[in-house]
Amino acid sequence: MAIKFGLKVEDILDTIYVYPTMAEAIKLVAVSFVKNVSKISCCAE
Numbered sequence: 243m244a245i246k247f248g249l250k251v252e253d254i255l256d257t258i259y260v261y262p263t264m265a266e267a268i269k270l271v272a273v274s275f276v277k278n279v280s281k282i283s284c285c286a287e
Contacts (some may be wrong), residue, residue, distance in 0.1 A: 244254055262270065 243249070
């Protein structure tokens with residue numbers, strides 16, 4: 243993405259990164275079907 247949009251290091255450093263990412267959120271939902279959600283840590287395995 244940085245190359246495609248010609249970003250500089252400063253641009254990347256100034257970016258606000260969200261948590262969880264969509265991939266992590268999807269994994270957390272999938273894990274919730276086989277594990278007790280109350281025992282899953284805040285950070286997906």
